[in-house]
Amino acid sequence: xxxxxxxxxxxxxxxxxxxxxxxxxxxxxxxxxxxxxxxxxxxxxxxxxxxxxxxxxxxxxxxxxxxxxxxxxxxxxxxxxxxxxxxxxxxxxxxxxxxxxxxxxxxxxxxxxxxxxxxxxxxxxxxxxxxxxxxxxxxxxxxxxxxxxxxxxxxxxxxxxxxxxxxxxxxxxxxxxxxxxxxxxxxxxxxxxxxxxxxxxxxxxxxxxxxxxxxxxxxxxxxxxxxxxxxxxxxxxxxxxxxxxxxxxxxxxxxxxxxxxxxxxxxxxxxxxxxxxxxxxxxxxxxxxxxxxxxxxxxxxxxxxxxxxxxxxxxxxxxxxxxxxxxxxxxxxxxxxxxxxxxxxxxxxxxxxxxxxxxxxxxxxxxxxxxxxxxxxxxxxxxxxxxxxxxxxxxxxxxxxxxxxxxxxxxxxxxxxxxxxxxxxxxxxxxxxxxxxxxxxxxxxxxxxxxxxxxxxxxxxxxxxxxxxxxxxxxxxxxxxxxxxxxxxxxxxxxxxxxxxxxxxxxxxxxxxxxxxxxxxxxxxxxxxxxxxxxxxxxxxxxxxxxxxxxxxxxxxxxxxxxxxxxx
Amino acid sequence: xxxxxxxxxxxxxxxxxxxxxxxxxxxxxxxxxxxxxxxxxxxxxxxxxxxxxxxxxxxxxxxxxxxxxxxxxxxxxxxxxxxxxxxxxxxxxxxxxxxxxxxxxxxxxxxxxxxxxxxxxxxxxxxxxxxxxxxxxxxxxxxxxxxxxxxxxxxxxxxxxxxxxxxxxxxxxxxxxxxxxxxxxxxxxxxxxxxxxxxxxxxxxxxxxxxxxxxxxxxxxxxxxxxxxxxxxxxxxxxxxxxxxxxxxxxxxxxxxxxxxxxxxxxxxxxxxxxxxxxxxxxxxxxxxxxxxxxxxxxxxxxxxxxxxxxxxxxxxxxxxxxxxxxxxxxxxxxxx
Numbered sequence: 014x015x016x017x018x019x020x021x022x023x024x025x026x027x028x029x030x031x032x033x034x035x036x037x038x039x040x041x042x043x044x045x046x047x048x049x050x051x052x053x054x055x056x057x058x059x060x061x062x063x064x065x066x067x068x069x070x071x072x073x074x075x076x077x078x079x080x081x082x083x084x085x086x087x088x089x090x091x092x093x094x095x096x097x098x099x100x101x102x103x104x105x106x107x108x109x110x111x112x113x114x115x116x117x118x119x120x121x122x123x124x125x126x127x128x129x130x131x132x133x134x135x136x137x138x139x140x141x142x143x144x145x146x147x148x149x150x151x152x153x154x155x156x157x158x159x160x161x162x163x164x165x166x167x168x169x170x171x172x173x174x175x176x177x178x179x180x181x182x183x184x185x186x187x188x189x190x191x192x193x194x195x196x197x198x199x200x201x202x203x204x205x206x207x208x209x210x211x212x213x214x215x216x217x218x219x220x221x222x223x224x225x226x227x228x229x230x231x232x233x234x235x236x237x238x239x240x241x242x243x244x245x246x247x248x249x250x251x252x253x254x255x256x257x258x259x260x261x262x263x264x265x266x267x268x269x270x271x272x273x274x275x276x277x278x279x280x281x282x283x284x285x286x287x288x289x290x291x292x293x294x295x296x297x298x299x300x301x302x303x304x305x306x307x308x309x310x311x312x313x314x315x316x317x318x319x320x321x322x323x324x325x326x327x328x329x330x331x332x333x334x335x336x337x338x339x340x341x342x343x344x345x346x347x348x349x350x351x352x353x354x355x356x357x358x359x360x361x362x363x364x365x366x367x368x369x370x371x372x373x374x375x376x377x378x379x380x381x382x383x384x385x386x387x388x389x390x391x392x393x394x395x396x397x398x399x400x401x402x403x404x405x406x407x408x409x410x411x412x413x414x415x416x417x418x419x420x421x422x423x424x425x426x427x428x429x430x431x432x433x434x435x436x437x438x439x440x441x442x443x444x445x446x447x448x449x450x451x452x453x454x455x456x457x458x459x460x461x462x463x464x465x466x467x468x469x470x471x472x473x474x475x476x477x478x479x480x481x482x483x484x485x486x487x488x489x490x491x492x493x494x495x496x497x498x499x500x501x502x503x504x505x506x507x508x509x510x511x512x513x514x515x516x517x518x519x520x521x522x523x524x525x526x527x528x529x530x531x532x533x534x535x536x537x538x539x540x541x542x543x544x545x546x547x548x549x550x551x552x553x554x555x556x557x558x559x560x561x562x563x564x565x566x567x568x569x570x571x572x573x574x575x576x577x578x579x580x581x
Numbered sequence: 582x583x584x585x586x587x588x589x590x591x592x593x594x595x596x597x598x599x600x601x602x603x604x605x606x607x608x609x610x611x612x613x614x615x616x617x618x619x620x621x622x623x624x625x626x627x628x629x630x631x632x633x634x635x636x637x638x639x640x641x642x643x644x645x646x647x648x649x650x651x652x653x654x655x656x657x658x659x660x661x662x663x664x665x666x667x668x669x670x671x672x673x674x675x676x677x678x679x680x681x682x683x684x685x686x687x688x689x690x691x692x693x694x695x696x697x698x699x700x701x702x703x704x705x706x707x708x709x710x711x712x713x714x715x716x717x718x719x720x721x722x723x724x725x726x727x728x729x730x731x732x733x734x735x736x737x738x739x740x741x742x743x744x745x746x747x748x749x750x751x752x753x754x755x756x757x758x759x760x761x762x763x764x765x766x767x768x769x770x771x772x773x774x775x776x777x778x779x780x781x782x783x784x785x786x787x788x789x790x791x792x793x794x795x796x797x798x799x800x801x802x803x804x805x806x807x808x809x810x811x812x813x814x815x816x817x818x819x820x821x822x823x824x825x826x827x828x829x830x831x832x833x834x835x836x837x838x839x840x841x842x843x844x845x846x847x848x849x850x851x852x853x854x855x856x857x858x859x860x861x862x863x864x865x866x867x868x869x870x871x872x873x874x875x876x877x878x879x880x881x882x883x884x885x886x887x888x889x890x891x892x893x894x895x896x897x898x899x900x901x902x903x904x905x906x907x908x909x910x911x912x913x914x915x916x917x918x
Contacts, residue, residue: 101756109668245670264679265869266753287756292867299750303742462616462882
């Protein structure tokens with residue numbers, strides 16, 4: 014009896030030990046995967062996003078403008094069919110928080126853009142900012158005061174009218190709650206008020222030329238009166254006055270949308286949108302092939318995209334405004350020497366990177382501003398060319414280096430956050446630099462959670478990084494990097510009073526041509542000073558199942574759900 | 582029976598130190614490994630440093646470690662699992678509320694499948710002891726035990742979902758199917774609401790993950806059942822039955838009752854492995870349960886979420902092994918507490 018009891022005690026001890034081991038192993042496996050830190054693709058990352066549409070670049074013309082959409086509304090031309098047309102979209106992304114006061118990631122912003130509406134939006138055809146809830150707007154005091162005139166037929170999904178008071182309350186709520194994206198409001202807006210039921214007035218902290226691009230972001234979307242004034246409502250489904258309403262939301266499992274019957278715009282081409290969430294690219298691809306989903310959205314692996322293309326799936330390519338670059342520390346040797354930085358920039362061969370590492374799924378990038386955006390100048394190509402080893406050698410010689418006395422640099426990368434290609438990217442850059450015969454590269458890595466810590470504390474000499482913009486404007490590609498008061502997170506240590514002044518000047522102007530001129534100057538200084546070396550800009554892919562007839566993507570790279578047409 | 586109740590009460594109390602030890606371990610591990618949850622969440626997003634500081638303060642990450650340790654513990658004791666560090670304002674308890682039923686559904690289904698496969702194969706092997714079938718099943722028991730869940734899962738998805746199109750590739754319910762959620766255990770919800778369409782659909786979704794988990798765990802049962810049943814079949818009392826002309830089927834039934842007692846012990850041992858396997862199964866099949874949740878949260882260093890999940894896991898293992906102990910006491914007349 015005693016021994017039986019002992020053996021049971023022993024087995025319990027073994028059981029407890031196993032639990033500990035299993036949990037420790039789970040943690041261990043993660044850390045060993047180079048990980049622990051952050052998602053393999055860009056799941057919980059950067060803010061939303063932009064990108065230009067296929068052809069045109071978004072040109073905001075924020076003087077007094079009359080938007081292209083008209084006050085007198087909808088020209089709904091839906092084809093009435095008996096069968097319910099359901100579109101099932103699969104993604105590896107997550108909805109972090111359905112409250113626009115706290116949501117700050119690409120996919121959640123996409124969903125919010127489909128269930129809510131803002132004062133302005135991007136025209137998917139032209140890429141220009143046009144009115145959405147606002148029918149027109151005026152700019153006063155050189156861009157310090159913005160007044161929006163709202164349409165009168167906007168309603169929430171339960172029929173409650175959406176007025177200027179809702180807009181004001183929603184924006185004040187964002188300011189009060191202070192969630193992650195709140196700076197998009199608080200950094201710009203001093204005061205927001207309703208002049209009457211259909212007029213909203215913004216008084217800004219300082220004149221802001223690109224304010225329309227900022228107003229187009231979800232923190233400015235009016236939410237249903239049910240949202241509490243000072244509390245985040247993470248799972249709230251009341252929504253806004255956009256084309257869809259949320260009918261079902263099971264966290265991390267599925268989101269079901271149906272058309273908002275009171276929506277003022279054209280009626281959606283489908284009767285229901287279901288979003289299903291998958292753990293990884295492989296599961297997403299299997300789901301598409303098994304016919305579980307109609308649309309495979311972010312993010313499939315490059316090999317999956319290739320394979321699905323070969324199997325005859327319709328693969329739609331979306332030029333993304335996601336950029337990759339190297340951060341250069343300018344306030345410590347040896348990269349405090351401008352000649353060294355220029356040599357490093359000259360030796361980079363971006364075409365080789367795009368082809369070898371990314372199999373042609375990305376494009377070379379020659380400035381921090383993406384190539385499809387207005388004011389873009391390929392400054393690095395003009396100044397250094399591509400893989401210009403000769404020039405790099407000359408610059409290194411001028412800096413006092415030689416084959417016998419090579420420059421030794423450290424290049425850092427993070428192994429999982431940007432996908433599996435990252436180690437290869439670091440290796441190819443090192444190889445390109447070493448082709449000069451005068452550079453020795455030491456490659457180092459750390460997992461994401463640690464990487465961002467080391468980065469912002471300035472511990473990296475050279476490090477690989479990526480960027481999704483918050484709003485669609487060159488300012489968001491230049492100020493966070495080059496302005497000395499805003500770039501501490503990069504750890505570059507770069508500060509140039511002339512650049513600071515140019516950026517400040519450009520941000521307050523409302524004339525786009527004038528702003529473009531200033532941004533050009535900034536980009537030229539960027540190529541001269543080299544605190545960052547742009548590498549490539551990404552593309553996004555959406556793969557369609559056989560039943561999908563058409564799909565449109567917004568200039569922000571968001572799927573426009575109402576545009577998805579499926580066979581009934 | 583009074584002593585049994587006392588014993589069970591004591592066992593229940595022992596769950597507390599188990600959970601505490603695990604909490605302490607995970608708390609230390611999370612703080613020792615480099616990386617900061619706020620930075621990890623923000624990544625390359627531009628957020629003014631004062632907002633980061635303010636956030637650290639608001640979330641209590643600036644407090645001394647021992648204060649953080651006891652505060653969290655205190656809150657959990659009051660039923661508050663805290664807020665996510667990554668998605669501010671998101672209650673961990675709310676997250677777990679969605680996830681726990683999904684995991685329970687999966688592990689119960691996996692558990693039953695493992696027992697059915699394990700006992701059947703074990704009995705067949707014991708009855709044909711020494712034959713080719715027996716040898717084959719012995720190899721099976723070893724192979725099944727060593728199968729890597731993501732690999733097996735991917736294989737099954739390729740075959741049954743992509744190639745044959747019989748079963749869905751992942752998730753818990755199809756896009757077009759509606760189901761009223763009551764318990765969060767979908768098969769049960771569909772039964773309660775008599776929603777047969779949904780029932781069919783959720784069972785279809787459950788088959789592959791449960792089978793994957795069940796198959797991997799069945800190997801251990803096969804071996805134990807085989808060894809014990811073979812022993813019992815050779816024991817004196819069975820021979821005595823046979824000598825008295827008791828029918829084969831009846832003899833087997835008596836023998837089984839004795840041979841299955843160690844299986845219950847094994848169930849207790851397998852529980853922890855079952856939950857470990859659930860982590861991998863959930864990740865492979867995009868099953869939104871506790872396991873895949875833990876996986877995600879470790880990626881993001883969401884301290885509170887990880888701590889909360891680990892504690893729930895530990896509690897579940899404790900509770901389930903308590904149940905196994907109770908069953909053990911009930912079915913084995915020799916056990917007295």
